[in-house]
Amino acid sequence: MSRAFNFAAGPATLPEPVLRQAQEELMDWHGVGASIVELSHRGPEFMEVAAQAEADLRRLVSIPDDYAVLFLQGGATAQQALMALNFTSPGQRVDYVVTGHWGKTALKQVRPYCDVNVAADGEPGGFRDIPGRETWKLSPDAAYVHYTANETIHGVEFHDIPDVGEVPLFADFSSSIASEPLDVSRFGLIYGGAQKNLGPVGVAVVIVRRDLLERAGQPRAEILDYRAHLKGDSMLNTPPTWNWYLAGLVFKWMLAEGGVEEFARRNARKAGLLYDVIDHSGGFYRNDVAVAARSRMNIPFFLHDPSLDAAFLERAAQNGMISLKGHRVLGGMRASIYNAMPEAGVQALATFMRDFQQRNG
Amino acid sequence: MSRAFNFAAGPATLPEPVLRQAQEELMDWHGVGASIVELSHRGPEFMEVAAQAEADLRRLVSIPDDYAVLFLQGGATAQQALMALNFTSPGQRVDYVVTGHWGKTALKQVRPYCDVNVAADGEPGGFRDIPGRETWKLSPDAAYVHYTANETIHGVEFHDIPDVGEVPLFADFSSSIASEPLDVSRFGLIYGGAQKNLGPVGVAVVIVRRDLLERAGQPRAEILDYRAHLKGDSMLNTPPTWNWYLAGLVFKWMLAEGGVEEFARRNARKAGLLYDVIDHSGGFYRNDVAVAARSRMNIPFFLHDPSLDAAFLERAAQNGMISLKGHRVLGGMRASIYNAMPEAGVQALATFMRDFQQRNG
Numbered sequence: 161m162s163r164a165f166n167f168a169a170g171p172a173t174l175p176e177p178v179l180r181q182a183q184e185e186l187m188d189w190h191g192v193g194a195s196i197v198e199l200s201h202r203g204p205e206f207m208e209v210a211a212q213a214e215a216d217l218r219r220l221v222s223i224p225d226d227y228a229v230l231f232l233q234g235g236a237t238a239q240q241a242l243m244a245l246n247f248t249s250p251g252q253r254v255d256y257v258v259t260g261h262w263g264k265t266a267l268k269q270v271r272p273y274c275d276v277n278v279a280a281d282g283e284p285g286g287f288r289d290i291p292g293r294e295t296w297k298l299s300p301d302a303a304y305v306h307y308t309a310n311e312t313i314h315g316v317e318f319h320d321i322p323d324v325g326e327v328p329l330f331a332d333f334s335s336s337i338a339s340e341p342l343d344v345s346r347f348g349l350i351y352g353g354a355q356k357n358l359g360p361v362g363v364a365v366v367i368v369r370r371d372l373l374e375r376a377g378q379p380r381a382e383i384l385d386y387r388a389h390l391k392g393d394s395m396l397n398t399p400p401t402w403n404w405y406l407a408g409l410v411f412k413w414m415l416a417e418g419g420v421e422e423f424a425r426r427n428a429r430k431a432g433l434l435y436d437v438i439d440h441s442g443g444f445y446r447n448d449v450a451v452a453a454r455s456r457m458n459i460p461f462f463l464h465d466p467s468l469d470a471a472f473l474e475r476a477a478q479n480g481m482i483s484l485k486g487h488r489v490l491g492g493m494r495a496s497i498y499n500a501m502p503e504a505g506v507q508a509l510a511t512f513m514r515d516f517q518q519r520n521g
Numbered sequence: 522m523s524r525a526f527n528f529a530a531g532p533a534t535l536p537e538p539v540l541r542q543a544q545e546e547l548m549d550w551h552g553v554g555a556s557i558v559e560l561s562h563r564g565p566e567f568m569e570v571a572a573q574a575e576a577d578l579r580r581l582v583s584i585p586d587d588y589a590v591l592f593l594q595g596g597a598t599a600q601q602a603l604m605a606l607n608f609t610s611p612g613q614r615v616d617y618v619v620t621g622h623w624g625k626t627a628l629k630q631v632r633p634y635c636d637v638n639v640a641a642d643g644e645p646g647g648f649r650d651i652p653g654r655e656t657w658k659l660s661p662d663a664a665y666v667h668y669t670a671n672e673t674i675h676g677v678e679f680h681d682i683p684d685v686g687e688v689p690l691f692a693d694f695s696s697s698i699a700s701e702p703l704d705v706s707r708f709g710l711i712y713g714g715a716q717k718n719l720g721p722v723g724v725a726v727v728i729v730r731r732d733l734l735e736r737a738g739q740p741r742a743e744i745l746d747y748r749a750h751l752k753g754d755s756m757l758n759t760p761p762t763w764n765w766y767l768a769g770l771v772f773k774w775m776l777a778e779g780g781v782e783e784f785a786r787r788n789a790r791k792a793g794l795l796y797d798v799i800d801h802s803g804g805f806y807r808n809d810v811a812v813a814a815r816s817r818m819n820i821p822f823f824l825h826d827p828s829l830d831a832a833f834l835e836r837a838a839q840n841g842m843i844s845l846k847g848h849r850v851l852g853g854m855r856a857s858i859y860n861a862m863p864e865a866g867v868q869a870l871a872t873f874m875r876d877f878q879q880r881n882g
Contacts, residue, residue, distance in 0.1 A: 162549070163548065163549060163554055163555065164553070164555055166554065166560075168564075171559055171560060171759065171762055173559050174556065174558065179548055182547060183547040186543060186544040186547065187541065187544060188523070193525025193527065193841065193843055194525055194527040194529075194534065194844075195535065197767075198527055198529060198533060198534050198535055199529060203844070233595045233596065233723070234594045234744065235594065235758045235759055236758070237743075237757070237758035238594070238744050238758075244742070268743040269742040272741055272742055273740070353758075361558070361759050361760070361762055361763070362594070362762075362764055379633040379634070381630040382602075383598045383599050383602050397595075397597070397599075398531065398532065398596055398716055399722070400722055400723030400761060401532055401722055402764070403723055403761065403763070403764070406558075480554065482553070482554055483555075483564070
């Protein structure tokens with residue numbers, strides 16, 4: 161088929177102009193006689209690509225100068241282990257606010273190193289809402305407070321930055337970074353895998369307040385040390401050059417499209433369209449998340465009759481819409497609509513959902 | 522320019538048919554309406570790509586069934602930390618044989634966790650030879666013995682597998698895996714970044730004897746645990762799908778070209794050609810490595826007059842040969858001639874070197 165509207169949760173759809181440029185450049189990058197994926201990361205070509213990507217990301221996300229930016233391997237999950245190793249002393253208290261599957265998974269990376277306090281837990285409520293800030297049991301001596309800005313499986317998103325006082329706030333922004341303006345200065349550390357809003361899988365971004373890097377941390381190999389990575393310009397060992405390059409192309413595309421302010425508008429319209437179809441379906445479709453905590457990025461929904469699931473997915477695919485099957489943890493359907501998902505794709509899905517209901521309601 | 526002969530040490534040249542296929546498939550993989558880099562790693566499309574890549578690698582490198590294969594992020598360097606965490610108890614003795622820059626760098630990843638014994642060290646000799654096996658000071662109680670099969674900077678390569686008795690042998694094969702037949706059963710663990718002989722940067726391969734995974738290891742996050750990665754089919758978190766896919770295409774290409782036996786013949790011819798030019802240059806070119814330890818993969822060489830270096834590189838580039846500048850650690854020149862470097866490229870370089878000598882000798 162031609163290009164479908166791809167609602168995958170990550171790896172996710174990429175901007176078509178970016179893919180087209182990467183395709184054109186794949187055999188010979190800018191006339192140097194080789195692909196960017198074949199060139200030394202230490203050569204002038206890739207060094208420029210890398211520096212430009214950082215500059216563009218800084219502009220896109222408005223990253224203050226007193227924050228360092230790292231481009232690393234290992235995805236968001238590896239960073240969850242590294243933040244314990246780099247910013248806590250052995251056995252130190254850390255506070256985790258858990259509002260979905262990924263916040264819960266993060267605990268596994270930290271428990272071997274820290275005294276983990278789950279300060280708030282949405283699981284008893286089925287991860288359908290964010291526990292009220294007044295219920296959080298924060299520790300005054302915590303090394304940091306961690307939360308997940310957007311939960312891709314449960315479709316739960318923070319729409320405000322929580323106030324946690326003087327303790328540095330760490331946040332997993334894998335699935336919502338650059339989707340709207342963000343006051344980075346409120347955070348100690350922001351991190352995310354690139355494969356949702358920032359580009360391809362295989363590279364993760366860490367944005368960290370420089371003074372935190374002075375913490376001694378725990379015994380660790382050089383390759384697990386953020387200071388060493390910063391000193392080595394994220395090239396302590398060979399970085400994933402193609403993935404970094406492709407992320408850089410996505411940053412340029414987002415800037416050219418109008419930056420995070422423009423994507424905030426588009427994303428609000430896109431999410432609004434789908435929630436509207438769901439909420440006006442008279443129960444044919446259902447989203448269980450409290451309205452105030454609904455995600456703009458990932459919209460899980462269920463058909464009132466699960467026996468229609470297979471037909472829904474099949475007909476959607478016939479209509480050029482793929483990857484709508486929900487995550488195995490939750491079942492049902494899920495539409496992931498990051499920056500690169502065009503409004504036309506969401507409009508097509510909304511139309512299809514109404515039509516499917518009419519035929520099967 | 523059109524495609525040059527690219528002698529980069531890694532990231533390195535890729536087989537042109539592989540790049541061409543990746544280019545053709547970049548916008549739409551096998552008619553599914555999306556790029557492979559946009560599809561879920563858990564979907565049937567990528568699961569098949571991943572399984573096929575493992576099957577092809579097993580066939581290519583003749584990996585016995587009692588060895589597990591992992592496809593991971595973090596490059597070879599991350600594996601150097603993970604092998605300490607997974608296969609040693611805290612502070613346990615490990616033996617390292619150091620024959621070049623990368624073997625030395627590996628120590629930094631292990632020292633925080635282990636009692637490192639440098640059993641043999643080529644550095645006093647300028648890393649120009651491999652210390653004789655009879656001089657190695659191995660420890661009977663070591664968790665493993667580690668060496669670097671091929672040193673990309675110093676151009677030093679083991680041409681036999683050292684006998685270390687009952688202690689498991691671990692080896693960094695980043696730059697020579699699949700370049701010739703290998704008896705995997707002699708090893709406890711083989712690992713390497715893919716960016717030299719196996720494909721693109723951003724994915725590393727670990728081949729490990731399954732019984733070793735029963736060792737308790739040291740306290741570690743789940744994402745640093747090989748057992749967890751194996752249980753999760755190397756998809757504990759989102760894997761670098763495009764890199765894995767491209768490596769898979771390279772495996773298929775190598776099998777179609779005749780497998781490791783054929784590449785062993787080609788690589789011997791290629792290296793022979795360059796060493797021949799150097800050794801018959803009457804000192805115009807120089808390689809300092811003891812003949813028995815010379816690398817088939819990376820050939821560092823020096824011009825007798827370093828003031829000619831810039832002209833050599835410039836004229837080489839004009840003749841369609843790039844990335845010949847030596848690593849900053851050693852200076853001079855370096856020709857990296859992995860599997861994907863065609864014999865025509867090495868012939869062109871040999872001709873150019875003779876010609877350059879004639880004009881400047």
